[in-house]
Amino acid sequence: MNAKPPIVAATACRMGYLREMNCFFPHGRRQVGVWLLTGLLASLALPALAQGARKVEDNMAERTRACTACHGDQGRAGPDGYYPRLAGKPAGYLHNQLRNFAEGRRHYGIMTQLVDPLTDTYMGDIAAHFASLHLPYPPPTPSQLEPARLARGQQIVRQGDASRGLPACAQCHGERLTGVLPHVPGLLGLPLDYLNAQLGAWQTGQRKAHAPDCMAEVVKRIPNEDVIAVSSWLASQPLPADTRPAPAPARPLSDPAWRCGSAPELAGGRP
Amino acid sequence: MKQRLLRLSATLLLGGLALFGVAVVWHNWGDLLTAPSATSAPGASLPASSETLQRGEYLVRAGNCIACHTTRGGAPLAGGRAIDTPFGAVYSSNLTPDADTGLGRWQAQDFWNALHHGRSRGGRLLAPAFPYEHTSVITREDSDAMFAWLQSRPPVRQATPAHTLTWPLGTQPALAVWRVLFFEPSPFRADPQQSAQWNRGAYLVQGLGHCAACHSPRNALGATPGVDALSGGLMPVVNWYAPNLQDDRETGLASTPLSEIVRLLQTGQGQGASVNGPMAEVVQHSLQHLREEDLQAMAVYLRSRAQATSAPTATAAPNASTPAIPSVRASVIDKGSRVYERHCATCHGEQGQGVAGIYPALSGNRAVLLSDPTNLVQTVLSGGYGPATAGHPRPFGMPPFVLELSDADIAAVLTHLRHTLQPPQNRAGEVTPLQVNRIRAMADE
Secondary structure (H helix, E strand, O other): OOOOOOOHHHHHOOOOOOHHHHHHOOOOOHHHHHHHHHHHHHHHHHHHHHOOOOOEEEEEEEEHHHHOOOOOHHOOOOOOOOOOOOOOHHHHHHHHHHHHHHOOOOOHHHHHHHHHOHHHHHHHHHHHHHHHHOOOOOOOOOOOOHHHHHHHHHHHHHOEHHHHOOOOOOHHHOOOOEOOOOOOOOOOOOHHHHHHHHHHHHOOOOOOOOOHHHHHHHOOOOHHHHHHHHHHHHHHHOOOOOOOEEEOOOOOOOOOOOOOOOOHHHHHHOO | OHHHHHHHHHHHEEEEEEEEHHHHHHHHHHHHHOOOHHHHHOOOOOOHHHHHHHHHHHHHHHHOOOHHOOOOOOOOOOOOOOOEEEEEOOOOOOOOOOOOOHHHHHHHHHHHHHHHHOOOOOOOOOOOOOOOHHOOOOOOOHEEEEEEEOOOOOOOOOOOOOOOOOOOOHHHHHHHHHHHHOOOOOOOOOOOOHHHHHHHHHHHHHOOOHHHHHOOOOOOOOOOOOOOOOOOOOOOOOEEEOOOOHHHHHHHHOOOOOOHHHHHHHHHOOOOOOOHHHHHHHHHHOOOHHHHHHHHOOOOOOOHHHHOOOOOOOOOOOOHHHHHHHOOOHHHHHHHHHHHHHOOOHHHHHOOOOOOOOEEEOOOHHHHHHHHHHHHHHHHHHOEEEEEEEEEEEEOOOOOOOOOOHHHHEEEOOOOOOOHHOHHOOOOOOHHHHHHHHHHHHHOO
């Protein structure tokens, strides 16, 4: 078990302490094993590929090799439990994230360097490419959190907490939690460490969205002790049969008091 | 007797110091005695014509002012970006016409004083992170057009943080002495022996382009040898090597067709060359927006400078002074070739031949053969994309290897790349894990 609470470790990772072992192997030796196995398989497979004089195509899959090196083949998520899945996320959401790195609302040195030389149009192309890929999801990892806390996590996700003015996650992220077109991401199929790191970064203001930043407001209202309950419940859920994001809402999803710069359609089109 | 001698030498010393002080003051502010006062600047109050505004905008682009005078995600030209130097951070100023935090109270004369004399409104000396040895070259007419356009922009209220330079380097006396040693306001001097095109190129390269700010070495006090010194240098803090533009072996400027030099400056991609690192930013924000004839003028000037100092060399042709092939350890080559097979060959090809128009060839690549391996290490560590430009809108990218490859892996693969994959006459020596480690550590700071 980690000495640091995982959320702290994960946040520390995001804040740049990249080569700390904890960032990449928060689950200790088991994960090192997985890594080694992946490396072994890759080392067997890749030279074989290389020797076959690969045909380099002039397409987006080739253009996004810089992305898939970490985010996994076709953006299906990295093998290390940190780099999130890109495939099938709403294009508007992915595009906003690339802009967030370029404009300093999200902080991860490697990502910033990658997006800096790109135009907004090209970032949009990259986002659309990954959004168009619909791949099967891996099975979720069972949570080690006690059932009562998981139930609390589920309650917040499904119903929110009216006493704190906290809306349900499902209200904006879709009944199936697979996101809503075009700007709201799905919450399932993401690594626990990634979810913790993101919620932690929202809490500390390290991660932001376009102003007005509704997600920052939401995260402020999640009680500290419940953040891990929420992330653990989400990370342990299987995907529904239809994993695609829900279609764009016909009418505003949220209370008119909530306004989201990153997803204006949520509050009836008012930015 | 002894006392008189003592008194005499004290007087001489004090007198000398006073004289030095006067000389320093004269050097830095002497022109104010003769210059017209700010309010009497010609045409200062006339509204600028739309041609002037357009020209001003173009010149501000050519100077790439926006790159330093804008924070990440911040309002354009509102300043506040920290420019890290070996002496501390200098914060760029707000160039929007806000009265309190920007240039709202400035006159064209004040702006000219900043560009030409490196002095702020009111006479305060500016820190030379603002490359005023270069902006000093800019003509008064261009300065006024730039100022007119800046004044036409919406004001942004954003105070500039104080510099965090190591004491006493940022103080006025220290700057005054630095300027006695290294700065002389110097208008552009055209060379009558050369064509108008050549001179236009020289004006842009030495002035707005401020190429030598990176492409020349800096001394211990951060000064460069001159606005036309293009002998290459390791850029402090960002730690990229800006190649020697006078040496064909480093840049190919003497041997590359003019149209290809223009294409490189305009799109980031040229024949067997592409820009990356800090130069990508220059192409992205500045050069791609310049008119073709200005890029051609710059290319003409740069090529003539390279031809004056180096014989053109075909990439794969033997060097004039065929140096002995450096020896490298077989074990390093062996390790390096395995890393290459696994991580590089998929895109760059088994023999480093690349894929035309997509992945650069590494064999015979000038950037690979630079004697300073800094840029190569940086490229392997951070990977990334070349600039996406109008002429090359969707570049292909390279994965970052900072988390995947160890110092020893990178050293070995680069040694393999610079040795085994090169024609015999071009082979370079070993890159060591220590070299890689130093560059990695600096990139982390």
